[in-house]
Amino acid sequence: MSTFDQIILVAGESCTHGQLVADENATPKAIRIDVRDLTAVAQNLKENSVTYFDMLSCATGVDNGPDAATMEVIYNLYSIPFDHQLMVKVTVPRDRPEVDSVCHIWKTANWHEREIFDLYGIHFRNHPDLRRILLPADWEGHPLRKDYKHQDYYREVKVEY
């Protein structure tokens, strides 16, 4: 049994709300889970002795555009002792983007989630300190959304260059 199959088995144990889908068109290989299962799966992937993903390398937000009407959050996990990687994807509706925070599992998530909130407007429930991180606090909108229109003026300075 390959490592990826084992990982799917472990992750599948904690999926109570939806089906786990393996996504082979990704490097490293990815699983797509229901957003409500995220914290349970993450906790299990970190603590299970077979998977032991002790490091969260990266968390990425993706906006699929107004037509698809979905946004995604993608977590890149890495296990130092086993040297295997995994991508975990969750999809959220664009009109109500809410994801449970994984801050209490990996502290790395703190700033990454703040960044996703800043640039995409995805709200992370139970995040200890969800503020904008890269943009000024009084900036309007979330710039990496596909339908983003920047404001005309910021403090009397023209934004268009």
Added chain:
Amino acid sequence: MPTDSVQYKSKPGDLIRSAPNKFSVENLRSEEMIINLGPQHPSTHGVLRLEVLMDGEIVKEVAPHIGYLHRCFEKHAENLPYNQVIPFVDRLDYVASMNNEHAYAMGVERMLGIEHQIPKRVEYVRVLVAELNRIASHFIAIGTYGMDIGAFTPFFWLMRDREHILRLLEWASGARLLYNYIWIGGLFYDIPVGFEDRCREFVSYITPKLRELETILIENKIFIDRTANVGVLPLDLAINCGVTGPMLRGSGLRFDLRKVDGYSVYNELDFDVPIGEGKMGKVGDCWDRTHVRMLEIYESLKIITQCLDKLTGDHKRSQDFDPQALIPKKIRPKAQDLYVRAEIPKGELGFFFRSDGKSDVPFRCKCRSCSFVNLSVLPEIAKGILVADLIAIIGSIDVVMGEVDR
């Protein structure tokens, strides 16, 4: 010259509206105070603002405010073809541009499926220039760190020696800092004739100088007193916070992506991965982190020598060698998600790409920068220390704000 149209008219309260304080004055206890450090402060290595909650001389809590150097890298990347993103990648960690380019080019090559076809000579040149740049970056890290805590001389020595590296890289690429030298599928140009000899001269010049540096700075009593047992980062916290690079190795884990992944030609090269051993204090203190950087310079010199041997031996310069031969005319990867990572001087630089298979621009290009993640550990280790030690800790993290803010 009329500059009215772009003049910024500041009103009182503008700054605090754009970056509001995390701690409020009303909730302070009577002995507490808020000290604002930066964004314009010589020891914050750029534009980092720290809001420090203090009790007398003791730091109770730190809240970093970043984003002062945000240049919308990810937004730019979504609007440019893959090859035109490289100059922007240079500007992430602007003291180690070659390493950034290397990581980025590797990622796009993997998406295109041409990573195993890259000629060995190209790979060796890439590793050679990347390691030269790694040394230059560590010189900055150690030099400015010494200056932060009061040692001026090593900074000037290191700037002098770094200049040799910058001139070498300028000779190869035409630019001193932002090279645009490593292209997707190849190189901008082969290294110039005589470059190998100059590199060898540099290696023999720098080796005794490094010993000199160790004597004046690393083994200096004052330096040890300022850094040993300061800012101890335990290994479990480091891993949980995603810390990588010399910081993680300083905490005692032998983890280097050049060894673990063995990307490019690093698996054919012989080098060690130094770790912090707590020689002067506890494992994972500021001294360990600096010492790891120092030892890594020796390892980089080893790699450079081996690369030079290969470049003058097995993969010699030849008339018909074209470093641009494999560069694709049109870069359109098939639809996929890809995460690529590489070891740059500060840690793990990662790029997440999503390509939709229909266009020449990335649908999403996220940069996982190591300084960003390494800096996020600061509030954890800067509790209950003196404010002078806070400066020592910031310096030992070795942040480059261009990479933190992107």
